[in-house]
Amino acid sequence: MKSTHAFKADHITAGYDQTTILHDVNVSIPSNKISIIIGANGCGKSTLLKTMARLIKPVSGQVTIGGKPIHKIPSKQLARVLGLLPQTPIVPEGITVADLVGRGRFPHQKFLKGWSKEDYEAVSEAMEIMNITEFADRHIDELSGGQRQRVWIAMALAQQTDILFLDEPTTYLDITYQVEILDLLTDLNRKYGTTIVMVLHDINLSARYADHIFALHEGQLVAEGQPSKIVTSSLIESIFGLHCTVINDPISGSPYVIPIGRHHSKLRKHS
Amino acid sequence: MIKPSIYPILSGRTKRKRRFLFVTTLLSVIAFALCSTMLMLGNTIYPVSDVVRVLLGEQVSGASFAVGTIRLPRMLAGVFAGFAFGVAGHVFQTMLRNPLANPNVIGITAGSSAAAVFSIIVLQASNTFTSIASIVGGLVTVTVIFLLSRSTSFSVGRLILIGIGIQAMLNAIVSYLLMIGQQHDIPTAMRWLTGSLNGAKMEGLYPLILTVLIFAPIIIALGKRLDMLELGEQAATSLGVDTDRTRLFLVVSSVLIIALATAVTGPIAFIAFLSGPIAKRLVGAGFSGIVPAGLVGIILVLASDLVGQFAFTARYPVGVITGIIGAPYLIYLLIRMNQKGDL
Numbered sequence: 001m002k003s004t005h006a007f008k009a010d011h012i013t014a015g016y017d018q019t020t021i022l023h024d025v026n027v028s029i030p031s032n033k034i035s036i037i038i039g040a041n042g043c044g045k046s047t048l049l050k051t052m053a054r055l056i057k058p059v060s061g062q063v064t065i066g067g068k069p070i071h072k073i074p075s076k077q078l079a080r081v082l083g084l085l086p087q088t089p090i091v092p093e094g095i096t097v098a099d100l101v102g103r104g105r106f107p108h109q110k111f112l113k114g115w116s117k118e119d120y121e122a123v124s125e126a127m128e129i130m131n132i133t134e135f136a137d138r139h140i141d142e143l144s145g146g147q148r149q150r151v152w153i154a155m156a157l158a159q160q161t162d163i164l165f166l167d168e169p170t171t172y173l174d175i176t177y178q179v180e181i182l183d184l185l186t187d188l189n190r191k192y193g194t195t196i197v198m199v200l201h202d203i204n205l206s207a208r209y210a211d212h213i214f215a216l217h218e219g220q221l222v223a224e225g226q227p228s229k230i231v232t233s234s235l236i237e238s239i240f241g242l243h244c245t246v247i248n249d250p251i252s253g254s255p256y257v258i259p260i261g262r263h264h265s266k267l268r269k270h271s
Numbered sequence: 272m273i274k275p276s277i278y279p280i281l282s283g284r285t286k287r288k289r290r291f292l293f294v295t296t297l298l299s300v301i302a303f304a305l306c307s308t309m310l311m312l313g314n315t316i317y318p319v320s321d322v323v324r325v326l327l328g329e330q331v332s333g334a335s336f337a338v339g340t341i342r343l344p345r346m347l348a349g350v351f352a353g354f355a356f357g358v359a360g361h362v363f364q365t366m367l368r369n370p371l372a373n374p375n376v377i378g379i380t381a382g383s384s385a386a387a388v389f390s391i392i393v394l395q396a397s398n399t400f401t402s403i404a405s406i407v408g409g410l411v412t413v414t415v416i417f418l419l420s421r422s423t424s425f426s427v428g429r430l431i432l433i434g435i436g437i438q439a440m441l442n443a444i445v446s447y448l449l450m451i452g453q454q455h456d457i458p459t460a461m462r463w464l465t466g467s468l469n470g471a472k473m474e475g476l477y478p479l480i481l482t483v484l485i486f487a488p489i490i491i492a493l494g495k496r497l498d499m500l501e502l503g504e505q506a507a508t509s510l511g512v513d514t515d516r517t518r519l520f521l522v523v524s525s526v527l528i529i530a531l532a533t534a535v536t537g538p539i540a541f542i543a544f545l546s547g548p549i550a551k552r553l554v555g556a557g558f559s560g561i562v563p564a565g566l567v568g569i570i571l572v573l574a575s576d577l578v579g580q581f582a583f584t585a586r587y588p589v590g591v592i593t594g595i596i597g598a599p600y601l602i603y604l605l606i607r608m609n610q611k612g613d614l
Contacts, residue, residue, distance in 0.1 A: 055505050079511025086505035090368065092498065094556035096287070098280045106499055107511035112492060115284065120277040128276065137283040159510065 002162040002193040004031040005081065007052075011061035014051045020059065021047045023219045029163070032193040034186065036206040039216035040240050045199040046087070046167055048216065052197070053084040053165050079107035084165035085156045091140045097151050098136040101126055104158030126157035130184060146177030153181065157188070164188075166198040170205070178202070182209045203240075207231045208254045215239055231255035284557070291558040298553070298566035302350075305573035309346040310338055312581065340473075348471035348535050349572045349589070351483050353542060355532035357568020358490055358561055359525035360543030361550065365497055365560075366521060367427045370604055373544040374529045376434040380538035381441040382412025383530060387463040387537075388445050392452035402475065402534040405463070409530040412437060417522075466539035466590030468576050475535060482531040486524040487565070493521055494559030539575075540590045541597025542568050548604075571596070 007029040015021040021044045029035055029052075037045045050056045052063050054070050063070045070078060083104075091100070104126070105119045115123075127133045130150040140148060149169065156164055169185070170178040182205060188194050200206045206213060207227040215223040215230065217239040223230045233246045236257055249256040310322045317325075317334045324331050325338045360373045374380055386408020390401040416437055420430040449460060462469070490497075496517045499507045507514050529543070549571075550563035575592035 050505070053509060055508055075508075075513045076511035079509065082509075084505065084509035086503060086509070088503070089506040090501065090503040092501040092556060094551070096283065096557060098283055099287070099557040102284075103499060103502060104510065106495065109495070120281055120284075121274055124274070124277040124280050127280070133276075133279060136279050165509075 002032065002195065005065050005162060005195070006067065007031070007063075007065050007082075007163060007195070009048070009052055009061065009063050012048070012051055012058045012063065013060045014047055014056050014058040016047075016056075021219050022051065022058075024061070025216075025219070025221050027052070027214060027221060027224075029195060029197055030212050031195050032189070033211040034189050034196045034209060035198075035212040035214060036210035037197070037199045037214045037216060038203060038206050038239070043216045043239070044219040045216055047219075048214075049084070049165055049167055049197065049199050053082060054078065055084065055086075076107045079159065079161070081161055082163045082165070083156045083159040083161035085152055085167065085169060087167040087171065089152055091148075094139065096137050096139060097132060097143070098123060098127070100140060100151060101132075101154045101158050104155040107159060122158045122160055123154075126154040129157060129188065130154040146173055146180065149173060149177065149181060150184070153184070161194075163195040163197070166196070168199050168201060171201065178205065185209075203231070203236065203257050204249065207256065208249060208252045227254050231257065233257075287555055287557045291554045291563075294554045295563050295566065298550075298563055298570065302566050302569045302573070305570060305577065306346050306350060308577060309349070309573055310342050312577065313337055313342060344471040344473045344476055345468045345576075346573070347473075347476055347480070348468050349576055350569050351476070351479050352468075352532035352536040352539065353546075353569035353572030354487065354565040355479070355483055355528040355568070356539060356542035356572070357546030357550070358487055358565040359529040360545075360568070361547035361560055361564035362490060362497060362521050362525045363543075364547045366500055366518065367430070368501060369427055369431065370548055370608070372427065372431060374525070375438065375538070375543065376431050377526075378412040378416045378434050378437045378441070379409040379526060379529055380533055381438040381445075383409035383533040384463045384538055385412075385441040385444050385448075387534075388448050388452075388460045391460045391463070392448045392456050395456075398475070405534045406530045409533060410526065412441070413526050462588070463537045464590075465588050465594070466537040467588030468536055468572075469588060471535060479531045479535045483528050486528050489524045490521060490528075491559070491561050493517060494561045497521060497561070498559060536572075537590065539572060540594040541600070542571055542593055545571060545593075545597055545600055548600075 009025060009027040012022055012025045013020060025048060027048065037048060039045050047056060051058050054063070057071070065073070065081065101123050102115065102119065105115065105122060109119065124133070127136065130153055132147065132150050132154055135143060135147065140151060143151065153169065170181050173181065185196055186209060189196050210227050213224060213227050213230060214221060215235060222239060223235055231246060233244050236242055236244050236246070243260045245258050245260060246255050247258060307319070311317055311319065315333065315337060317338060321331050321334045322338055325334050363372045363374060363377065364370055383405040387401050387405035390396040390404040396404065416430065416434050420426065420433045445464065449457060452460060496512050499510055499512045500514060500517065504514055546568040547560065547564045550567045551560050554560060554563045571593060572589060575596065576589040579587040579589050579592045
């Protein structure tokens, strides 16, 4: 079982260059749960994720893990606790699947040393979880988008961190693969207790797969909590500006957002 | 106890490792053979026994001068410069994730040449001064290009474009200097344009040898981190690589070895550009390509120099031969990148 960490963002203000995107955000990540950050384009979802994963240095405020500011923890040491899969990582030319997954072992490897027994075990386990063992010696360029994404997640798993961040892991994937990836991540959370924090675009998949949702609007945290408690038509209206109705997902019972739009409505009048 | 599930991964990786080791050993053997050939071959061909005796410090009439004073420095200049160009080229291509990125592009060679030609033609300076001027010229040009390409965020495309612009400017200056220069200075100046192992002297080599012996190990030690940088800034950082510091060490070390190498041999065309991709094609991905790139650099320089010296009735400097090999590859690369839409 993965360890529990008090992982917090305290009064974070952050952005790129001169533009401030996040304004004074306080977030405490629930341990061993799946948290999903939702919000409209440009609301600061990715910025929050990246700031918490030390990819962006906040203008003010700090991110702490176990009470310790993350920028004070040595880079490699932090990488053994906290991993992040970026939205668009770059595939090195000619690399095989196993070698790419093996790059996730970097924070565990000693200076100038090759792969240890633990490295091989971690890589093979990560590949089994992601169901890509058969591709071990294939080149990444030969794989489909969904398979590739599984390879990237396997790389992040080989890192064996307690906390795993994913920046839009299902973007550009067909719905089948989106569900497959989210199911695999749920397995990971249920089986090992990995704390997962991700940004997702699809509000309904978010409501189904999240234990905890952070809703951002214009760089501020406007709501957080269990999806069933916080995903309401008024919340969706306020963060996305979308006129909608919320029903219960017939499969999972989680909230399901149905946009109303200007056409196609069978209701004469909606409340 | 080894878990059976690791075997498929272990076997694939072992196979790739064997290939890597085999190719690297083979490249070392070829490089060594070329070194020996360079010492034996010349106006007079000396047998291995004579060459070994000279290297051990014995006096052998004729051979001591030809091998010890002429051929040995020539060979060592080729070895250390070739290694430096190959390694630094690989570092820049990997770090900037662009096969067109090489030390020529970041202006170091153009800067070195311009400074050296200026020193020869305008200042009428000594060889030592010219070498120092070329090193300083190279370093200053790199700094200028990096500063210019560093607006709000760092972009490889901008770096390469600014590099090409500055290079064109420096080349114009060189052409102008060659036009106003005195006739007897031109041959000396030309060496700074094509690159040549002619006239390499032992005492001139020590700074290069020392720099390579210090900084090449640093680059090799950072090999794994360099490969991590290939995954992109965010992935590398998340995996615990201190990206800014790694890049700084790699750039400074590479720029230094290449500046010193250029000061000895002049800019040998295309070595930095060709070595990395050739080595990578041979060893495959998965293991650091730094040492193989350096070995390919040595092989290209020594083999081209042998061809330039002995294959034709006239003797050509090494840079002319590498230019002939390199140009078609550049065209091939441009066509391929264009097809892939990378340009």
